[in-house]
Amino acid sequence: MILNLDPRSNTPIWEQVVHQIKELILREILLPEEKLPSVRELSGTLLINPNTVSKAYQELERQGIIETLRGKGTFVSASIIPKADDQKTTELKQQLKQLIIDASYLGIDHQTLSKWLKNFSEELGGKNSHAESE
Amino acid sequence: MILNLDPRSNTPIWEQVVHQIKELILREILLPEEKLPSVRELSGTLLINPNTVSKAYQELERQGIIETLRGKGTFVSASIIPKADDQKTTELKQQLKQLIIDASYLGIDHQTLSKWLKNFSEELGGKNSHAESE
DNA sequence: ATAAGTGTACTATACACAGTAATACACACA
DNA sequence: TGTGTGTATTACTGTGTATAGTACACTTAT
Numbered sequence: 087m088i089l090n091l092d093p094r095s096n097t098p099i100w101e102q103v104v105h106q107i108k109e110l111i112l113r114e115i116l117l118p119e120e121k122l123p124s125v126r127e128l129s130g131t132l133l134i135n136p137n138t139v140s141k142a143y144q145e146l147e148r149q150g151i152i153e154t155l156r157g158k159g160t161f162v163s164a165s166i167i168p169k170a171d172d173q174k175t176t177e178l179k180q181q182l183k184q185l186i187i188d189a190s191y192l193g194i195d196h197q198t199l200s201k202w203l204k205n206f207s208e209e210l211g212g213k214n215s216h217a218e219s220e
Numbered sequence: 221m222i223l224n225l226d227p228r229s230n231t232p233i234w235e236q237v238v239h240q241i242k243e244l245i246l247r248e249i250l251l252p253e254e255k256l257p258s259v260r261e262l263s264g265t266l267l268i269n270p271n272t273v274s275k276a277y278q279e280l281e282r283q284g285i286i287e288t289l290r291g292k293g294t295f296v297s298a299s300i301i302p303k304a305d306d307q308k309t310t311e312l313k314q315q316l317k318q319l320i321i322d323a324s325y326l327g328i329d330h331q332t333l334s335k336w337l338k339n340f341s342e343e344l345g346g347k348n349s350h351a352e353s354e
Numbered sequence: 355a356t357a358a359g360t361g362t363a364c365t366a367t368a369c370a371c372a373g374t375a376a377t378a379c380a381c382a383c384a
Numbered sequence: 385t386g387t388g389t390g391t392a393t394t395a396c397t398g399t400g401t402a403t404a405g406t407a408c409a410c411t412t413a414t
Contacts, residue, residue, distance in 0.1 A: 098401060108321055124360060135403050140362070149325065157360045157411030168327030178319065179336060185315055186340050187242055191283065192309055193302030196341035197342055199316070203337060206317050207330035232372060258389060269374050274391070291382035291389050 087123050091132060099134055103142035108151060111162060112210050122160045124151060221257050225266060233268055237276035242285060245296060246344050256286060256294045 089106045091099055098141050110116045122128070125143065129136040146152045150169065154160045189199055223240045225233055244250045256262070259277065263270040277294055280286045284301065288294045323333055 093402095100401085103320055105321070107327065109317075112321060112324060123283065125362090126360085137404090138402065141401095143361080151325070154224070154361060155411085156362080156409070159360060159411095166325075168325055170247050170327050174322075175328070178326065178328070180323060181319060182333070182336055183243075183340050183344075184239055185312065185319065186337070186344060187239070187246060188308075188312060190246060190345060191300075191302055192243065193304050194309065194312070196337070196345065197343070200334065200337060201333060202313060202316055203320070203330070207333070210317075210320060211324060211330065234372085259391090260389085271375090272373065275372095277390080288390060289382080290380070290391080293382095293389060 087128060087131070089132060100138050100141040100145065102103070103139065104145050107129050107142070107146060109210070111151065111166070116162050118164050120162045122162065124159060135161075152174070221262060221265070223266060225268070234272050234275040234279065237266075237273065238279050241276070241280060243344070245285065246299070250296050250297050252298050252300070254296045256296065258293060 091102050092174065118151060125136050125139045129139045147154055151163055151166055152160050153163050223237060225236050228236050246352065259273045263273045281288055285297055286294050287297050
C-alpha cells in the first residue's frame with residue numbers, strides 16, 4: 087500500500103495515514119474483510135516508525151473502521167456502520183464554517199464551493215452506501 | 221471584544237483569534253477602518269499573553285486584512301481585496317475532500333452538507349462582497 | 355516444540371512548537 | 385515629558401510527534 091505522506095505538514099503522520107486509509111475504503115480500493123499490511127510491513131514501505139503505524143491502526147479501530155486480531159493481523163471491518171456523534175458533528179459544522187470563511191478571503195464564492203462539494207461527493211460516495219442513511 | 225477561545229483545542233490560540241476576527245469582519249461587526257483593541261488590552265480581556273495576540277495580529281496583517289500603524293494601533297483594512305492563491309486553494313479543496321470523508325463516516329450525506337453550506341454562506345456572505353469577484 | 359509473523363506495551367530520547375514571562379525598543383500623540 | 389501603541393528579543397516550561405530499542409502475548413505453520 088502506497089500513501090502520500092508529507093512529513094512537513096502540520097497534521098501528524100499517523101493522522102494522515104488514518105485519513106488516507108479511510109479514503110481508500112470509501113473508494114472501495116480496500117474492501118471489507120480485506121487484510122491490511124502489517125504494522126512492520128507498512129512502516130517499512132512508508133519509511134516511518136512502526137509505532138506511528140500502530141497509532142494510526144489503533145485510531146482506525148477506535149472508530150470501528152478496522153479490526154485487529156492478535157497474532158493474525160488487521161482487517162477492514164466487515165460492515166462499517168456510520169455512527170452519529172453529536173460532538174463530532176458539531177466540530178464538522180464548525181470546520182465547514184471556517185472553510186467557507188477562508189474561501190471567502192480567497193475570492194471563492196458559494197457557487198464554486200457547492201460545485202466542488204458535488205464533484206467530490208460523486209467521486210467518493212458513488213460506489214458505496216456509507217452516506218446513505220440506515 | 222469578546223472571543224470564544226478553547227485552550228484545549230488542537231488549533232493554536234493565535235489561530236483561533238485569527239479565525240474569529242476574520243469572521244467578525246465578514247459579518248460586518250468589525251467595519252473597515254475600525255480600530256481593533258490594542259495588543260495589551262485584548263490580551264487582558266482574553267486572559268492570554270500579549271505575544272499570542274501580537275502573533276495573531278501579524279498573521280492578519282500578512283493576509284492584508286488589518287493594518288498596523290506604529291504607535292497608533294491596528295485597524296481593519298479600508299478595502300479587503302480577496303487574493304487568489306493557488307496553493308491555498310489546493311489546500312482548501314483537499315480540506316473539503318477530507319471533510320466529506322469524515323462526514324460520510326458520521327452518516328452525513330451530500331444533501332445535508334450542501335444544505336449546511338448554503339445556510340452558512342447566506343449567514344456569512346449576505347452583507348458584503350468579499351466573495352464576489354472583482 | 356519451534357520458529358516466524360502478528361499486534362501491543364514500555365522506556366528513553368530528540369525535536370518542534372505553543373504559550374508564558376519579562377524586558378527593552380521605536381514611534382505617535384497630547 | 386509621559387502615556388499608549390506595536391514590535392523584538394531572550395529564556396523557560398509544557399506538550400505532542402516521531403524515532404529507537406526492547407520485550408511480551410498471541411496465531412499460524414513447520
